[in-house]
Amino acid sequence: MSRIALTGTASYLGGRVLRRLVEARGADAVVAVDIAAPPTTLHGVRHRMVDLTLPGADQRLVDVFREEHVDTVFHAAFFTTPRRDAAYAHELESIGTLHLAAAAAGAGVRLLVLRSFTAVYGARGQNPNFLTEERRPDASSRLAWVRDKAEAEEHAFSFSRRYPGLGVTVLRFATLMGPGLHTFYTRIFSKRVVPVVMGYDPLVQILHPEDALAAVDRALATGPCGVVNVVPRGTITLLTALHLSDKLTVPVPHALAYAIADMWWGSGLGEAPGGFIDYARFLFVADGEKARRELGFAPRYSSREALTAYLEYRYPETARRAKEQGTGGKADAWEAPA
Amino acid sequence: MSGGARVVPITAARKGRAVGSRTDASPSRHRRPARPEEAALHERLADLEREIAASRTAQEHEGLLVTLARVLHAGARGLSWASLARLQRALYFAWHSEETDEFGADRRFTETFEPVLDFLYAVWWRVEATGTEHVPSEGPGLIVANHSGVLPYDGLMVQLAIRHEHPAKRVCRMLALDMFALLPALAPILSKSGSVRANPENAERLLGQRELLGVFPEGVKGVGKLFRDRYRLARFGRGGFVRIALRTGSPIIPCAVVGAEEIHPVIAKADWVGRPIGLPYFPLTPTFPWLGPLGVVPLPTKWSIDFGDPIDIEGRGPEDAEDPILVNRISEKVRSTIQRMVDGRLARRRSIWFG
Secondary structure (H helix, E strand, C coil): CCEEEEECCCCHHHHHHHHHHHHHHCHHHEEEECCCCCCCCCCCCEEECCCCCCCCHHHHHHHHHHHCCEEEEEECCCCCCCCCCHHHHHHHHHHHHHHHHHHHHHCCCCEEEEEEEHHHHCCCCCCCCCECCCCCCCCCCCCHHHHHHHHHHHHHHHHHHHCCCCEEEEEEECEECCCCCCCHHHHHCCCCEEEEECCCCCEECEECHHHHHHHHHHHHHCCCCEEEEECCECCEEHHHHHHHCCCEEEEECHHHHHHHHHHHHHCCCCCCCHHHHHHHCCCCCECCHHHHHHHCCCCCCEHHHHHHHHHHHHCHHHHHHHHHHCCCCCCCCCCCCC | CHHHHHHCHHHHHHHHHHHHCCCCCCCCCCCCCCCHHHHHHHHHHHHHHHHHHHHHHCCCHHHHHHHHHHHHHHHHHHCCHHHHHHHHHHHHHHHCCCCCCCCCCCHHHHHHHHHHHHHHHHHHCCCEEECHHHCCCCCCEEEEECCCCCCCHHHHHHHHHHHHHCCCCCCEEEEECHHHHCCCCHHHHHHHCCCEECCHHHHHHHHHCCCEEEECCCCHHHHCCCHHHCCCCCCCCCCHHHHHHHHHCCCEEEEEEECHHHCCCCCEECHHHHHHHCCCCCEECCCCCCCHHHHHCCCCCCCEEEECCCCCCCCCCHHHHHCHHHHHHHHHHHHHHHHHHHHHHHHHCCCCCCC
16 A cells, blocks of 8 residues: 655644644654654554655655555645745755655656745746746745745755656745744734834735645646645735734835844844845735646635635634624725626 | 813713722723813714714714814824824825735725716816727736836726726726835825736736736836827737736737826936936926926826727737747737728827817
8 A cells, every 4th residue: 555655744734734634644654754753633544754854865755655654745844934944944845845756766766746835936026926836946946945945845856857757846825824834924914013024015915825725636646747836716915915904014115124124134034035035026926726637626715705714713802892892994996897 | 071072062971880880990000080181082083983983884074074073173182192092093094995806906086086986087188088899898908008108097098998898897906116106105095006017927917817908028128218209109018918918818908108107208308306306307398397386287288098900810829929020029919000090090180289
């Protein structure tokens, strides 16, 4: 019997995928490959401790994959929140994926599914409104956070090219926001005062974790499909999202914003380095057509609904009051005459 | 207690539940006896929220005024981060919808600015639009126009001409130049009024969705041209708009805008000022920058916007989009057609101000 190996099971997405797979296929169908053991509530899940950042990780992984008869790997060991320890992040994300892809190719794994981010396209003024999968990731980004993920994707594809037996699916998820999730992005939405870039109000996509899990299900059930964007229905402007969450926004001119954010980050207070200002200034909205076509994935939540779900989780009191007073925002969408 | 009722009489009915009742309090939260002024504050905040909700759902802008008045009335004592945030929220949603379409077009935003634009259209520039029947009533269409006027007013007016004078009252989206689509403050305005950044992917996607698109192939060369070059159309890019029209099977409708060249007569360009602040040019007009803010008021010329017969693309289809010679020929044909329409209109025009 062949098993599904999961990495990054201590992360939000990896943990939820593990739980779903255990519920759907039984504890014996999966094996968690992580430095941390899976939660004790998941009784009987096989756990193999492998540190992806160690030099011999690839050989160790080949053994694990062979012994456990692994034919599919879901690789979720990525940092959603930027780390100050950039060297460790590089070892885990870029080099870790190199080890993992090499081992998967060596052990005859059929399908490697990688968790990635639509943010790897990079937020740039030159971006079209909807980025399709043909666009290359921003490998020369000033953010190590983006470069590491772009490199990880590239490692996976280079092994797939050299070992045709290894199929690769890269799921580029839009920004996740939902109940139980804590990232730098949700932390920004938990502050009272949020700095924004003066004179910019870009469209963003907010993906509900349930949709992300559904997409992983579909990707594991479908064969390799290369890069696939996993995005919600619709977009929402950043200021709309912040005001719906009752944040006080403080506009900062973009000429100063990068330096201020970098200093704020460097001093240990900021949530993200200055390069992320681009994501509050320019578009990085991705197109979800390929996921619909090839994975048969249809998002249940819109960006707006995902945000509301997060706010109801984060501020239950306000949500209850809003419901009592019936202020649920009336949809006021633009519609072109038919 | 009675103090609260005196400050905000509307809340008297609600007061009993919010302050007095202990049954709905969560057990984890320790409640100390509320001081009267504190209770009054809570009441006012709750009231504020309801006002804001009313202004959003019923589109009553008085709600916003009431909010403002209340906050001012409360003075500094009533202000907190939360109340400031709510005020900011009320201000934002007074002229923004909570939901936009996927390209960012915001209906309430356009409705808010409609009176200003209508004033410019009907009174300031007295736009006379002809030939709108050449614009298709349904299905994709690419409107190609000459660009001028330093700021993209001509795009807004072409949009309005189709909205007001076309039988089907169609919505036309404009493709905005990078210099405008990425400019702080102007970027969200353009995106919320339905424009998208001009690039082939956006154009193809919108035409594929059977929408009407307006494009200015002259680009920066057109909008920032000197007064002495007025009404001489610049080069039409590299014919990208023709390739997209061929690929999507959209008709090309030429459009001549006359009057926009004189709203900001550019005498000279001080690029050494513009470049360091990220502008491709810095115009010097008889009024700008000498008169300060008055210098950005456009001159009230008389405008005409003429739509012509769709360009005959010689029965070509998507496969011809890769033929550069053909693409350039069609592009040049569009340019000369528009130039001819502009020249014809200029010959009939007796006055810049009265047409």
